[in-house]
Amino acid sequence: MSTLTYPEVGTTRLGPLPDGYHHLHHRAVVGRGRADFEAAGTAVTEWRMHRASGARVNASAARADTGTTVEVSIGLGPLRLSAPCEIVWTAYEKDRTGFAYGTLPGHPERGEESFVVELADDGRVWFTVMAFSRPASWYTRLAGPLVPVVQHWYARRLGASLRRIVPAVRRAGHAGY
Template sequence: MTRFLSSLSRPARPRPSLSYREVGATGTPDHLPEGYHHLRHSAVVGHGRAAFEAAGEAVTTWRMHRASGAAVRAGADRAAPGVTLEVSVGLGGLRLGVPCSVIWTAYEERRTGFAYGTLTGHPECGEESFVVDLEPDGTVRFTVTAFSRPATWYTRLAGPVVPVLQRAYARRLGRTLRRLVRG
């Protein structure tokens, strides 16, 4: 009985919350919010229905992120609204883990993907989407759309370097996805 009562008296750990107000804005990429750095990167990753399905699977199961060198700890095997995850990048013991939550998903006939938003504790605040489209001519296109701004002293100090790194990572994801689709 004492063990039961002591577990009731422990304060609950605060659940991280989203660190920005414009939740879902990557769902309308032509109208990203002002006051943020905007990123749009698109790459052709294959052709045809099989390539589209392979790309969509790699994106929504975190495989693309992992194959690009990022570590992913997620609350589910597949992207779904409300799933929390931590994506970390770096080398060896020098890894930066960033907390995120899936905001929206698309599991459609010609469009598959998701967006995650930053949680408190993330060095940036904003949202990023990863979407695969099957175009009418059979082209399979992967697009990263994001808006972000610094949320910590060290990302503010890094200034213009952060958007350069974000763009490089988006390009790496496109190359990785192309390789996964072909392989």
């Protein structure tokens, strides 16, 4: 296992989020019914959601599993920002699927972020991003209050990307685990 850059490992699973960090919580409906839930879970845990949002993903496994390392990067050329992470927990449950990754050395932030899909009793499929973070590099410290704005924008983008690709994943028959 790699060296995570923060001590509160696994906190996004059940909360509460730790003090001393910026907190992010975004929740959006991305579908309806069991088939959409399974498709959304597949899209989240097989990196499809991140890729559909425009991020590059280089993972040590095709599917999220505890201990998997993943580098998510955005931007172009010399302006590409890379974020090395490690999966710290996963959930492959009847009505809840997702994972959280924690930051590794070289990540511009310190903290943890989870991506979870849940099937509610009313049939709605919810996608939730929960995170806690603080700057780990000079440029995120310099960006100051802009960083949480960008993080929230990216969480909304992930939700919109997931909502858009769920029907395609479902039709392709890749919704099973």
